[in-house]
Amino acid sequence: MTRASNRPPVVPPEAALPSYLRAGYTLRSWLLTTDHKRIAILYLVSISFFFLIGAIAAALIRLELLTPAGDLLTNDGYNRAFSIHGIIMVWFFLIPSIPNTFGNFLIPLMIGARDLAFPRLNLLSWYIYVVAGLITLYVVLSGGVDTGWTFYTPLSSVYANGAVVAAILAVFISGFSSILTGLNFIVTVHKLRAPGMTWGRLPLFVWSHYATSIIFVLATPVLAITLLLVAAERLFGIGVFDPALGGDPLLFQHLFWFYSHPAVYIMILPALGVISELITSAAHKRIFGYWFVAYASIAIAVIGFFVWGHHMFVSGQSYYASAIFSFLSIAVAVPSAIKVYNWTATLYKGDIELNAPLLYAMGFIGLFVAGGLTGLMLAMLAIDVHVHDTYFVVAHFHYIMVGGTVTAFFGAMHYWWPKITGRLYPEAWARASALVILVGFNVTFFPLFLLGYEGMPRRYHVYPESFQVLQVISSCGALLLAAGYLLPVAYLGWSLFRGAKAPANPWGATGLEWTTSSPPPKHNFIEQPVVERGPYDYPISDPLSRSND
Amino acid sequence: MTEQAAEEPFHDTDRQEQADRLGMLVFLASEIMLFGGIFAATMALRIQHPQDYMKAASHLRLALGTANTAILLTSSLAAALAVEGARSGRSRWAARALAAACLLGTAFLAVKGYEYAGEYREGLMPGTAAAHFSGPLQRLFMDLYFLATGLHAFHVLTGIVLMLTAALNRTALHDRRAVLIGNVALYWHLVDIVWIFLFPTLYLAGVP
Structure with missing residues (x-):
């Protein structure tokens, strides 16, 4: 995977x-x-x-669904399995996944800073996450909850059994971790850019994290107060959502989705940033339409605040509201599509190196397009009435969350692995795992589209026998997908000890993070970097690509 | 006039000061969204049931609410004076102004506590017998009132602790840039602004 850098790299005195x-x-x-x-x-x-x-809970779900009868788990047990799966995957994996690992690691390196603006706050944010995580573990050990990850009232506030208040508390606390991270990123990007690092020279990874941070800061507190209201209703009978006490259960859905739809963009925007880096590096080419990709991130963050009603088309909200939310939900697809077109245009006539990160990135593009287009279908009022709360919706958001975010997470893991650990990973194994994940993912989740379209509702574990073939295919795919996820754990773990030592810039990439040693010293750069060129300023090495520049 | 060195990861104190200020402003934006949820719930109730809303709001004691508005606005003045005091190098004045703001904040909490006690005796608290209400909607109003003012009171308490910490911090008092005091005062102004919106939403809504 080593490639001679096109430009003499800044050689850091590594021994220093x-x-x-x-x-x-x-x-x-x-x-x-x-x-x-x-x-x-x-x-x-x-x-x-x-x-x-979260994956163990998913495995339980897929095992149960092998047969049409509910034989492995009880009704209640199944409800608890998918609730724990959802709560843990959303708040304890997907939301912190890319921002808190790669964002945390890379943003200061990419903008030429020594650290985030508030280093102690950063550590506090991790401890808050850990406390929230421990409470979630308590919830799991005490038998879980059966509310689903959405905590819909009046189920969560009146009828549900189990540790609902503890689960709510865990999510509430984890929110503060998100808010502090978002705050830290925003201030860092504003105030700690190296000399010469103008906004137009920020890597697109940083732009997408900036957009994500806006959502972190503005949407998370709304979830916090909503969950507080649910807990107050459950504990003290303060009936904001219970009609018997004068409340309005629909109000919960409005408040919840006001957070949780933007939260979807919290989960996908950092992944979009990762893909921009992977594509440009593998194509050795400037990104096509830098400002469009950058502002598309901001547009997604802003429009994302005004689409929440598309979760409520069949909840009895006014028809006019539904029409407007439908229009806005279709509109939010435009900036996402801009990104996809610009990535493919970047690859066009590029000097492409088909490495493992690019394989992940291309898998991402395909899955993201499939997930996005089915999202458009769901934004249509008439189609949504047909497939609402079916496996079609489940398949749609798994294409975005797992096919999109988790694939990008693995792509980022490979691309920055040399920088983070100072070791090179085995390329052949990495390519194989990218393919296994792509195939395994599609075998697992594509059948769900068909099941949903034929009317299989989500959250049921007993189903008609005619659905069994597709369910079994999906469960087999899950096994393959699990193997695909475990494979990198094995060879990346191996490379930690046996992998070849990584040079500062194994990809010949132009980002600032590649100018320091792998792994970087404590303060990132030995001398304060001064930025003089754009983030994707690749020299034209191939005459074929010249006409396009 | 102690000149502090910039802390990691900053190279100069100017930048650090700007970052601290920006961090506080971003945090306050987040706080506004936190109260936004409660305001949204209150607005929904008011638009859907204006009659019940007004009737329930008339249970609140307007005089105490008005007094508290005056107290809190005055304390914000004191906090602003503390910032000016620190900037002009009069650290003792800054400390006194902060102490005054703390005292007024405590007075606000005392009045609020007195008000809560009265409401408790009347049986207006959540969970107690709802004898005074002619329906669940009015009861919901009172519940929202307790939630909103309770959350606000928690912020008042936090603000008092922050200002007290600043008032006892010699470095902060002698800082001509008033970084810490400025940011604490900013937080206190937000607490004030939230109340400025809570007052008409809850109290003035009951005035026919």
Whole structure:
């Protein structure tokens, strides 16, 4: 995977300073660190742990669905399995996944800063996440909840059994971790850019994280207050949502989706940023339409605040509201489509190196397009009435969340692995795992589109026998997908000890993070970098690509 | 006039000061959205049931609410004076102004507590016998009132603790840029602004 850099790289005096990994060996030096790179590793370890728990819940669901009868889990057990799966995957994996690991690690490196603006706040944010995570573990161990990840009232506030208040508390607390991270990123991007790092020279990864941070800061508190109101209703009978007490259950859905739809963009926007980096690096070419991709991130963040009603087309909201939400939901697809077109235009006539990160990126594009287009279908009022709350919706958002975000997460893991660990991963294994994940994913989730269109409702574990073939195919695909996810764990773990030492810039990429040693020293750069060119200023090496520049 | 060195990761104190200010402003934007949820719930109730809303709102004691508005606005003045005091190098004045703001904040909480006590005796608290209400909607109004003012009171308490910390911090008092005091005062102004909106939403809505 090593490629001669097109430009003489800045060779850092590597012996001069120890890397951030060797800045201290005690547990204390990790748990009390304020180094953004170490905090990113702390996050990586903890979100991986929660991904495992969420995946075990998913495995239970897929095992149960092998047969039409409810034989493995009881009704209640099944409800608890998918609730835990949803709560953990959304709040303890997807939302912190890319921002808190790669965003944390890379934003200061990409803008030429020594750290995030508030390093101690960054550490606090991880501890808040850990506390919230421990409460979630308590919820799991005490038997879980059966509300689904959406906590819809009056089910959650009146009827549900189990540790609902504890689950709500966990999500409430984890929200503060998100808010602090978003605040830190916004201030860092505004105030810690290196000399010469203008807004037009920010890598698109940073733009997308900036957009994500806006949502973190403005949407998360609305979820916090909503969950507080649910807890107040459950504990003290303050009936904001219970009609018997004068409340309005629809109000909960409005408030919940006001957060949770933008939260979908929290989960996907960082992934879009990752793909922009992977594509330009593999194509050795300037991004097509830099400003369009940058502003598309901001547009997604802004429009994303005004589409929440599309979750409520069949909840009895006014027809006019539904029509407007439908229009806005279709509008939010425009900036997403701009990104996809610009990535493909970037690849066009590029000097392409078909490495593992690019394989992940191209898998991402395909799955994201499939997930996005079915999202457009769901935004249509008439189609939504037909497929609302069916497997079609489940398939749609898994294409975006798993096919999109998780694939981008693995792509980012490979692309920046040399920078984070200082080791090269085995390329052949990485390409194989990218393919296994792509195939496994489609076998798992494509049948769900068909099931949903034929009328299989979500959240049921007993189903007609005619659905069994597709359900079994999906469960088999899940096994393949699990193998695809475990494979990188094995060979990346191997490369930690046996992998070849990585040079500063193994990809010949232009980002600022590649000008420092791999892994970087504690303060990232030995001298304050001064930026003199754009983020994707690749020299024209191939005459074929010249006409396009 | 102690000149502080910039802390990691900043190279100069100017930048650090700007970052601290921006961080506080972003945090306050987040706080506004936190109260936004409660305001949205209140607005929905008011638009759907204006009659019940007004009737329930007339249960609140307008005089106490008005007094508290005056107290809180005055305390914001004191906080603003503390910033001016620190900027002009009169650290003792800054400390006194902060103390005054704290005292007024405590007075606000005292009045609020007195008001809550009265409402408790009348049986207006959530969960207690709803004898005074002619329907669930009015009861919901009172519940929202307790939630909104309770959350606000929690912010008042936080603000008092922050201002007290600043008033006891010698470095902050002698800082001619008033970084810490400025940001604490900003937080206190937000607490004030939230109340400025809560007052008409809850109290003045009951005036026929």
